[in-house]
Amino acid sequence: MPPSSRHRFLAADRYRVEREWLRYEGTPQRDLFRELRERFLLRHATGTGWAVDLGSGPLRFTPLLGGEHARCVALDLSAAMLRQGPVPANLADRWPIERVQGDAVRPPLRPHHFATVGLLGNALGFAGSESIDLLSSALSLVAPGGRVLIEIAPGPGEHSRYLARLPEGAVGRLLRSPPPLVGRRIRAEGFVEDPPRRVEPGTFARWDPRDLATELVRRGFAVEETLSVAPALGSDPTRVAAARGDPKAWARLLELEESLGRDPERWPRAAAVLVAAALPPGGMIM
Secondary structure, three states: OOHHHHHHHHOOOHHHHHHHHHOOOOOHHHHHHHHHHHHHHHHOOOOOOEEEEEOOOOOOOHHHOOOOOOEEEEEEOOHHHHOOOOOOHHHHHHOOOEEEEOOOOOOOOOOOOEEEEEEOOOHHHHOHHHHHHHHHHHHHOEEEEEEEEEEEOOOOOEEEHHHHOOOHHHHHHHOOOOHHHHHHHHHHHOEEEOOOOOOOOOOOOOOOHHHHHHHHHHOOOEEEEEEEOOOOOOOOHHHHHHHHOOHHHHHHHHHHHHHHHOOHHHOOOOOOEEEEEEOOOOOOOO
């Protein structure tokens, strides 16, 4: 991890912790980002065993790693992040979580011991020039038969051209329709790339999902799912809000975003991509 990034995480104070927590709270758009990640983690729960969240931040997704009966470890550079206060009511039964302050590039943890290893929040990107070392460390912790769950940020993001040209109210009503019908129209009209975000040179590594998949396969893993997060409405908070008040429209929006997000065409420009990969029982990490 670049010295500037490592220092920033080590120096995180309570204000930064709260800001990080609120990235997934308070607006329909943030709800969408959070729920899509939660659904992904639950789909890939191993059910039991040990799970570790590398670069856990304020433990936002840690209790979902591994599933209901997993024992969780959160590892982060920042002591302030590990002292996170809020506990979501629906996850209170999954506390307490073991908290370890340390560097995920050199984790003080037992190799080949964890049924689930999480590398979320684009930890690979923030590792900069050490991103390949961080990936190697994460994979070395996975037990045979276990999984690694990774989030990367390949590009600036994109949005549906079709939904963007409809009035907000019309989008809310449209989303009550079966997702395959809406998805066909969205795919037919295509997507628009969002403006690039300013990134300080040398502090951020972008991974192409296809390159990550190649690296995982080379090391003995089988990629189970690759998902672009919210390619249709992720950058359009007003139209996301139009669906939030209607439970049927909201449920179908989640299904629609997941369906579109599995299209390989959506991955290279996505602002966030989630990857799940499994190490076969008896598998060897290269």
